[in-house]
Amino acid sequence: MIRLSEVTVNFGPIRAIDSVTLDLRGGECHALVGPNGAGKTTLLRVVAGLLAPTSGQVYLRGEPISADDLATLRDAVTMVFQRPVLFGTTVFKNVAYGLRARGATEEKVRHRVREALDMLGLAGLAERHARSLSGGEQRRVSIAMALVTDPEVLVLDEPTAYLDRDGVAVVEATLHELQHERGTTVIIASHDILQISRLADRVTVMSCGRVESTLHSRDLLISQLEDIALRDGVCNVFRAVTVRDVSGGAGLHLTTVRLLDNDSITLDVATDLTGEMTIRIPPEDVIVSTAPVLSSARNCLRGRVAAIDTDDSVVRLTVDVGVPLVALITRESLDRLQVSTGDNVFVTFKVSSVSVYGGAGAHRAEMHDQS
Amino acid sequence: MTVEDEILAITLRSLVISGAAALVAMAIGLPIGVVLGLRRFRGRDTLTGLFRGLMSLPTVALGLLLYLAFSRNGPLGFLRLLYTPMALIIGQALLVLPIMVSITTETVENVSPSIRDLALTLGADEREAVFSVMRESLGGIVLAFSASFSRAISELGVALMVGGNLQGLTRVLTTSIALETTRGEIVLGLSLTVILLTLMISFNLILNAAERRVRWWLWE
Numbered sequence: 001m002i003r004l005s006e007v008t009v010n011f012g013p014i015r016a017i018d019s020v021t022l023d024l025r026g027g028e029c030h031a032l033v034g035p036n037g038a039g040k041t042t043l044l045r046v047v048a049g050l051l052a053p054t055s056g057q058v059y060l061r062g063e064p065i066s067a068d069d070l071a072t073l074r075d076a077v078t079m080v081f082q083r084p085v086l087f088g089t090t091v092f093k094n095v096a097y098g099l100r101a102r103g104a105t106e107e108k109v110r111h112r113v114r115e116a117l118d119m120l121g122l123a124g125l126a127e128r129h130a131r132s133l134s135g136g137e138q139r140r141v142s143i144a145m146a147l148v149t150d151p152e153v154l155v156l157d158e159p160t161a162y163l164d165r166d167g168v169a170v171v172e173a174t175l176h177e178l179q180h181e182r183g184t185t186v187i188i189a190s191h192d193i194l195q196i197s198r199l200a201d202r203v204t205v206m207s208c209g210r211v212e213s214t215l216h217s218r219d220l221l222i223s224q225l226e227d228i229a230l231r232d233g234v235c236n237v238f239r240a241v242t243v244r245d246v247s248g249g250a251g252l253h254l255t256t257v258r259l260l261d262n263d264s265i266t267l268d269v270a271t272d273l274t275g276e277m278t279i280r281i282p283p284e285d286v287i288v289s290t291a292p293v294l295s296s297a298r299n300c301l302r303g304r305v306a307a308i309d310t311d312d313s314v315v316r317l318t319v320d321v322g323v324p325l326v327a328l329i330t331r332e333s334l335d336r337l338q339v340s341t342g343d344n345v346f347v348t349f350k351v352s353s354v355s356v357y358g359g360a361g362a363h364r365a366e367m368h369d370q371s
Numbered sequence: 372m373t374v375e376d377e378i379l380a381i382t383l384r385s386l387v388i389s390g391a392a393a394l395v396a397m398a399i400g401l402p403i404g405v406v407l408g409l410r411r412f413r414g415r416d417t418l419t420g421l422f423r424g425l426m427s428l429p430t431v432a433l434g435l436l437l438y439l440a441f442s443r444n445g446p447l448g449f450l451r452l453l454y455t456p457m458a459l460i461i462g463q464a465l466l467v468l469p470i471m472v473s474i475t476t477e478t479v480e481n482v483s484p485s486i487r488d489l490a491l492t493l494g495a496d497e498r499e500a501v502f503s504v505m506r507e508s509l510g511g512i513v514l515a516f517s518a519s520f521s522r523a524i525s526e527l528g529v530a531l532m533v534g535g536n537l538q539g540l541t542r543v544l545t546t547s548i549a550l551e552t553t554r555g556e557i558v559l560g561l562s563l564t565v566i567l568l569t570l571m572i573s574f575n576l577i578l579n580a581a582e583r584r585v586r587w588w589l590w591e
Binding site for chain 2: 044048049050068071074075078079083085087088089093097098101102145146149348
């Protein structure tokens with residue numbers, strides 16, 4: 001779809017992009033990751049036709065794009081910026097801008113704008129002044145402004161910055177729908193490795209303006225999670241494999257998975273993925289008790305307290321349930337439980353607490369093929 | 372002519388001369404400000420610095436330079452503009468031009484490039500993108516015009532030096548206030564001052580209301 005060949009961008013004496021060659025395939029979701037200053041935003045601006053490379057060549061569908069012909073590239077590509085940029089008028093007029101600039105009829109404008117606002121959960125805000133909205137709402141408006149033009153390629157710089165959990169879910173669902181139902185090529189820059197594993201097919205890792213590697217998002221996730229776990233002490237991340245689908249039907253399934261680190265441990269999770277996957281159990285969602293808890297939570301494991309680390313009012317309790325499982329509890333809770341290292345305890349957590357990532361690139365591809 | 376008629380004539384003359392000067396400054400300064408705000412070229416920083424410096428130009432200094440230029444033996448003496456309303460309009464326009472340019476430049480620079488990039492990526496061409504930048508800069512442009520008018524109507528140096536305070540021709544509110552004060556007519560001077568302040572405040576209130584209407588109209 002878009003190919004960059006030996007693209008270099010200089011800002012005065014600073015080289016922002018250094019001889020980057022990259023192939024962005026039609027219909028894929030391609031993520032750019034890397035630290036601040038890696039050149040992700042500059043690269044996205046080149047792809048979006050907002051910045052001419054200092055040297056190198058950009059190709060659109062195999063045709064070279066010259067510096068004087070960036071408008072051709074912009075016809076195919078729409079960009080959503082890292083900081084929401086909105087016009088000083090209503091949400092409706094903001095979202096309608098792209099359609100009106102392209103000469104759409106007012107009837108089409110009304111229909112498409114309503115559709116885009118519905119898609120991003122903004123239906124009730126159409127007549128509000130766009131700049132009076134919260135940061136998260138502004139972010140969703142800026143995405144609606146881009147997707148209403150139905151671009152072949154949608155470029156998003158940190159698409160879920162400023163968003164709360166629900167907002168992230170809405171945007172991710174929208175991007176998923178765009179890619180899989182409309183066939184839109186989606187290119188995102190993000191720091192969120194877990195988000196990339198959910199959205200992206202391929203990932204390009206950038207550093208100091210150069211492409212370090214391009215790989216499948218699942219491979220990146222596994223290596224990154226291992227790195228993060230080692231570096232930052234992120235815990236309760238396990239590789240697992242599907243044992244059986246409990247609920248069946250469309251959407252998220254209640255699925256039983258077995259941990260690869262200890263195949264005697266099975267857990268229930270909610271996912272539409274199959275095969276190998278990575279799961280994470282937030283330590284703050286793990287309930288510790290000295291006896292089995294009668295509750296709606298489906299996951300309850302028996303283990304032995306392996307370590308108790310106290311930090312001010314928070315206690316990090318590591319329970320060996322066959323694998324080390326960390327629970328964060330308050331000091332008061334520890335005093336009430338009266339447990340010490342070596343004691344038997346039970347750990348309980350809900351299905352909805354377990355985050356499931358990646359692991360089913362093949363499964364996603366199959367779904368796409370079937371659709 | 373009664374005193375009331377004379378005050379009304381002076382007030383209207385001030386409005387027309389300073390309004391015309393602000394409009395001339397906007398006609399010249401707006402394009403310069405937009406170009407300085409949008410484009411990067413060699414000498415741009417020097418130019419913006421020069422305009423900023425000229426914002427605080429002493430009115431009496433500009434008045435003296437214009438007096439020399441417009442006087443019979445000056446380089447522009449052949450135009451025979453000295454002590455005419457036109458000389459006042461030119462003088463005040465030159466005085467407020469740096470204000471118009473500097474505020475417009477700053478506003479456009481802050482609005483662009485983000486708005487320009489947004490317009491371009493959503494399908495606008497370069498001309499539409501510049502229009503979008505100017506539409507988003509409307510508040511700053513109105514502020515520039517407002518500041519220009521206020522500076523023009525409240526200045527004294529240029530009006531005295533190139534206008535001469537001729538009764539019925541170039542006498543404006545500020546020169547009248549100065550004249551009446553030196554003649555000991557303090558009450559009349561104060562009355563003229565109240566009129567001047569009322570004019571400036573009313574003008575800015577009307578301009579603010581107009582800005583909202585224009586902004587709404589630009590999005591229709």
